[in-house]
Each structure stands twice: as C-alpha cells, then as structure tokens.
Amino acid sequence: MKIEQIYTGCLAHAAYYLESNGEAAIFDPLREVQPYINRAEKDGAQIKYVFETHFHADFVSGHLDLAKKTNAKIVYGPTAKPAFEATIAEDNQVFEVGACKVKAIHTPGHTMESTTYMLIDENGKEHGLITGDTLFIGDVGRPDLAQHVIADLTQEKLASHLYDSLRNKIMPLSDDLIIYPNHGAGSACGKMMSKETTDTLGNQKRFNYALRPDMTREEFIKELLNGLTTPPGYFPKNVLLNIKGYESIDEVLDRGKKSLSAEEFEIVANETDALILDSRQTDDFAVGFIPNSINIGLDSNFAMWVGELIPDIKQEILLVTDEGKEEETITRLARVGYDHSIGFLKGGFKTWRESGKEFNTIKRISAEEFANTYKNDEPIVFDVRKKSEFASEHILGASNIPLNSINEHLAEIPKDKPFILHCAGGYRSMIAASILKQRGWDNFVDVKGGFAAISKTDVPRTEYVCPSTLL
Template sequence: MKIEQIYTGCLAHAAYYLESNGEAAIFDPLREVQPYIDRAKKDNAKIKYVFETHFHADFVSGHLDLQKKTGAQIVFGPTAKPGYDALVATDGQVFEVGDYKVKVIHTPGHTMESTTYLLIDETGKEHGIVTGDTLFIGDVGRPDLAQHVISELTEEKLAGYLYDSLRNKIMPLSDDLIVYPNHGAGSACGKMMSKETTDTLGHQKKVNYALRADMTKEEFIKELLTGLTTPPGYFPQNVLMNIKGYDSLDTVMDRAKIPLSVDGFEAAANETGALMLDTRDAKDFAKGFVPNSINIGLVGNFAQWVGELIPDVKQEILLITYPGKQEEAITRLSRVGYDNTIGYLEGGFESWKKAGKDFETVDRISVDEFEAAYESEKPLVFDVRRKSEYDSEHVIGAINVPLNELNQHLSQFPKDKPFVLHCAGGYRSMIAASMLKQRGWNDFVDVVEGFDAISKTSVAKSDYVCPTTML
C-alpha cells in the first residue's frame, strides 16, 4: 500500500498521503498545503479526499485550502458539525481511493467526533489505521480538551468513551495492522508518547499502558487522567477555527508580508498595540533588542511556545526576524492560528541599531561564573523548566516557575534584589528574560547553556544539585 507519513518535528505532527491509481487522499494536513499538492502532482494524481480524524486543538488544519485549491471532498467522522461544506460520514462507511478503500471507524473519546480510518489495499487486505489522537505510540489522546469548548463533556465522561472505543473498535483489529497516529513525542495532546511515529497494533497491545487487556474502565480513567498538565490556552481557539473556518493562508501571508522601515515599525508598534515578537536566537537577542519586544526563537517548538505564552490568537503581531526569515515565521505562526501579523522590521534588528534607536540587552553569565557566584553569594535562582524536569534534578534552593506559568507568578520575582534565571539550555530562560524585561525587571542575569551545563560540573554533582529522592 502506498502511504507516506509527512512528519513536522516542530509540532510533532504527522499528516499522511495515500495514493492509488491516479487518486490521492490526505489525512490531517497542516495549514500550508502546497507540499501535498506538489506530492500528488509528482504522482500525476488528483487529491480526491481530505480525511480529518477530528477537530484539532494544537494546530489549524489545511483542509479548507486543500478543498479550495484541488476540489477535494473534506470528510469528518460521525457527529462532526463543521461550519462549511464537508461530508460527515457514518460509522462503517467506505470510501474508495483508486484501488484502495478507507473505512470509517467512529472512535469517540479524545473528542466526540474522533474517527479512525482503516486502510484496505487493492487485494482487500487490511493494512493499517490512521488513528488521529485516539491512539498514539505509547499513549492515547487526552480526554480533557473538548470540555473547553463544550462544558458538559467532562474529562471523566470522555475518558469513558475512549475506553469503550479502544476496547470495542481498535483492540479487536488484527495485530499486524500498522498504527499511523497524528502526533509523536513532544505534542501536548498526550502525556507520554514514544519517539517512534509508527508501530504495529499488536506491539502496542503489549506495551501501551492504555491497552492492557485486564484494565477496568475505572482503572483506565484514573491512569489516563493522572498527570495531565493544563492544556495550552490556544487549544480551544484552534478547535473553533477548525470547526467554523478561517482565512486562506494566502490571505494571511499577503497581509503579513509587509516590510516596515524603522520609523514605520516604531509607529505601528506605538499606534496599534501589536506585540513585537523577536524570533532570533537567544544569544543574539541578549546582545540587543527593540525595547518591549518578546523573544521566542524560530527553532524547535516555536509555534507551541507562541501558543503557550500569547493568550489570544487574534493578537496583532509585529515581527523582528533575521533577514529572509519572515515568511517562515509567518507560516509557523499561522499553523497555530496566529493570523494577525501586520508587518515585519525590514533589515531586522540591525536596521534598528544602525538607525540609532535605543535598544536593551540581557546580561548573561557562564556556568563557571554561576558556580563562583553560587559558592560565594548564594543568589536567588529561578528555574523556568517544566516541573517534571525540576523534580528530577535541580539547584538546591532554586524556585521553580515553569515558563508557561510565568505570567501567573510574576509576584515571586523580586525587584529589590538581583536573581539568576536558567532553563535547560538557554532557549526558555531567554523567553522568560524578555517577558520580565517587558514588565520592568532589570536586575537579573541568565545562565548561558542553562542546567545542561550546570549539571555537568563537579561542584554541581556533589554539592548543590540533587535528585528529588534526596530532598
């Protein structure tokens, strides 16, 4: 069977391309759809269907643009109520893609419309299942997202539905089926996903905690809900965009790709209330940045941190990027629904600096300087890593304020005495530094390379860093 996983690491997202005999289907596409169109063109195939496993929370799907550009039919599973033209399938309905068949299996639990698609090859053999967020490798979808859109859908109720879907719809299927999930490790849609992005169903039945054959529904609900962190604030907003519809990415790009001179950028910042978002690396941001701008580096989990830290997807944004990186930044913002970029600083920060405009910096210290200061002064230390990272190992006496909770705990940061910031490697602590600077904190330093460097020192191992089992 010709099926291809198209994986986007920064969102831990997997879309799928299926092709047979000149017809193609896309499952759970990202916002930018041209790569899928190009892939089908390479096979001289027409995209016939866009299959959606559910209304996604962690990204804005590209189904509407694919429909507009290719004429493909959008397909959702039972109970879905999209605000645009789409086919809402019935449980068990079969669709033909060339010589292949795609069978709808309604698997509510992550959301009520969640659907698994069974792939059947040209010989009639069942090949695999595209599971969306129903079944991951090593995990299952969290059941606490839909209640943020429909309050009566409690996490306990949805977890019960998910238990039934897994036991009655998924686990009876053949062990040799290949599981094709929508996400891998790093996604906030689950809590303990594997780094592997496909597996056989039989192996998952053996190793996935949620598929234990002897697990009762009560045990399943308890284990599934234990340890769930608060979902990012942008999730419900993305769900509504996927339900109701959204602007074409072409429209978003056209209104965002507006180069602004230094004076024009400054005027726009003063007149609109737009957030100035600087996407440069932490080391360059620290050396100089436009006052009141926030740093979220355009690497790794950029879009997810934007979603965690900017509460409203409708927030107007002015971009400061490395020259030539503005289009990538706009695209990655749009993937999570931030469609209101209104321009970018032409020439980047260097143009601002050359114009003689005021700028700010962030003081940084090496790990050696941190060691010396810790031994002689015992400074106040703030660790902005996740609680699980902090619980594993941390600087004795450090205060843990996870980056995604920083806005709720600003009162813990003193303004009358100096302190030290660190994360694991310097990315998150620079985001925190920029947020604190914007809010008036100045008397602090950031540790270059963060805890990754601190934990490797001999002093750290023996003296002031310890595992929680010793606390």
C-alpha cells in the same frame, strides 16, 4: 497503494498522503497546503478527499484551503458538526481512493467525533490505521481537551468512551496493522508518546500501557488522567477555528509579508497595539533587541510557546526575524491560529542597530560564573522549567516558576534584589528574560546553557528521581 507520513517536528505532527491509480487523499493537513498539492502533482494525482480524524486543538488544519484549491471533499466522522460543507461519515462507511479503500471507524474518547481510518489496499488487505489522537505510539489521546469547548464533556466521560473505543473497535483488529498516529513525542496531546512515529498494532498491544487487556474501566480512567498537565490556553481557540472556519493562509501571508524599514517599523509599533515578536536564536537576541520585544526562538518549540504565552490569537504582531525567515515565521504562527502578523523589519535587527535606534540587551553568565556566585553570594535563583523537571532534579534553594505560568507569578519576582534565571538549556529562560525586561525588570542575569551546563559544575543539587515516578 502509496501511503506517506509527512512529519513536522516543531509541532510533533504527522499528516498522511495516500495515493492510488491517480487519486489521492490527505489526512489531517497542516495550515499551509501547497506541499500537499505539490506532492499529488508529482504523482499526477487528483486530491479527492481531505480526511479529518477530529477537530484539532494543537493546530489549525488546512482542510478548508485544501478543499477549495483542489475541489476535494472534506470528511469527518460521526457526530461532527462543522460550520462548512463537509461529508459526515457513518461508522464503518467506506470511501474509494483509486483502487484502495478508506473505512471510517468511529472511535470517540479523545473527542466525541474522533474517527480512525482503516486503509485497505488494492487487493482488499487491511494495511493500517490512521488513528489521529485516539492511539499514539506508547500512549493514547488525552480526554480532557473537549471539555474546554463543551463543558459537560468531562474528562472522565471521555476517558470512558476511549476505553470502549480501544477495546471494542481497535484491539480486536489484526496485529500486523500499521499504526499511523497524528502526533509523536513532544506533542501536548498526550503525556508519554514514543519518539517512534509508526508501529504495528501488535507491538502496541504488548507495550502500550493503555492497551493492557486486563485493565478495568476504572483502572484505565485513573491511569489515563494521572499526570495530565494543564493544556495550552490556545487549544480551545484552535478547536473553534477548525469547527467554524478561518481566513485563507494566502491572505495571512500577504498581510504578514509587509516589509518595513526601521523608521516604518517604529511608527507602526507606536501607532498600534502590536506585539513585537523576535524569533531569532537566544544568543543573537541577548546581545541586542528592540525595546519591549519578546523573544521566542524559531529554532525550537516556537508555535507551542507562542500559544502558551500570547493569550489573544487576534493579537497584531510585528516580526523581527533572521533574514529569509519571515515567511516561515508567519506560517508557523498561522499553524496555531495567530493570523495577524502585520509586517516585519526589513533586514532584521541589523537594520535597527544601523539606524542608530535604541536597543536593549540581556546580561548572561556562564555556568562557572553562576557556580562562583552561588558559593559566595547565596543568590535568588528562579528555575523556569516544568514542575516535573524541577521535581526530578534542581539546584538547592532555587524557586520554580514554570515559563507557561510566569505571567501569573510576576508578584513573586523581586524588583529590588538581584536574581538569576535558568531553564534546561537557555531557550525558555531567554523567553522569560524578554518578558521580564518588557515588564520593567532589569535586576537579573540569565545562565547560558541552563541547567545542563550548571549540572557539570559542583553546585549542589537535589538527588535525581526518575520522572516516571512523578506521574
């Protein structure tokens, strides 16, 4: 039996490839499915099953395209009701993949259909658990997502189900089982996930707060719900795409990979309601960008911030990327359901600049310049980090408007007085700067290097408080 984790860092997502005797299975695939097909072909294997642990919220799964291209069967756990052909497994139903077996164990809690898959090798030994969002390394899946799709599934009800699933279905299993979760640190599907992406069940029983054997149901629910932040707005929309179906990734790529000259790009921008999305790095964006474009850099949590800040997943999008990054950008948009890229600027921003067309810039200052301004002018400062980051340590006198809520707080940002923006390192504040610039603000500067750079100066800050005390 061969089991491989295929990890995608920008989404903190893990898919899994299982192969035995020329048959293969894929668990929780991403939208672009060719890498899984290529992996199976490398082994000379046929993909027999696509196993889904649940209807995902943070990404659009590749189950439909993968099944269509390989004739594999899609498998969900009990209670799942997809709008397409799929096998709905019974609790403890066993599937054969070559000489090994996969047993579906219904573990509701994160969602009602959530299912863990036990991997049993060719010798009949129980090897590991593909746990989806039921059990992470250091954490368990948040129980508040399904209620955004089904209102009467409250987070308290789901947390109670998860308590039972963990204690009755998973904790009694052998300590030497390997845990293979769907996500690692950085995912919004949990709150305290480890950077490690696998572990033994025995270690998790010792170190995972949610698996403490002496926890009562009430204690579990309280600890699980404490500190949960509002989930990104695109999560329910991704759930519905995963339930109802979606357009093939091939069609999405074909539409998005339309190359446009500067003149064509300008015409399309003027004749449609398309959003101009610039995925270059912050340093490059700051020194020149197309008016009204938004910067969300591809080099960080691109898909997450697209989902947070672009409310309509059907929004038409025109792309400005680094040369050679066009397909990657379209693909990463499609991973979270943004399928309506309608073209990109051929040659990138350089083409726009060389055509002599108007462009904008964002003024940036160094941390040292900020320190001097802070001492002499008492400037208005907006910190766009998360509330927990701001609460743990911030510049005295700064106001906190987290980036994910900036559109709801625009009235608090002055247009008649100068102000300064910063985040942790510069990525999020440049996104904020581009949004403000698009909305008509021009009376601000951004701190290059953000709070990390400012903290090396003598600007007064609040005392550091361990973030764990803020949960």
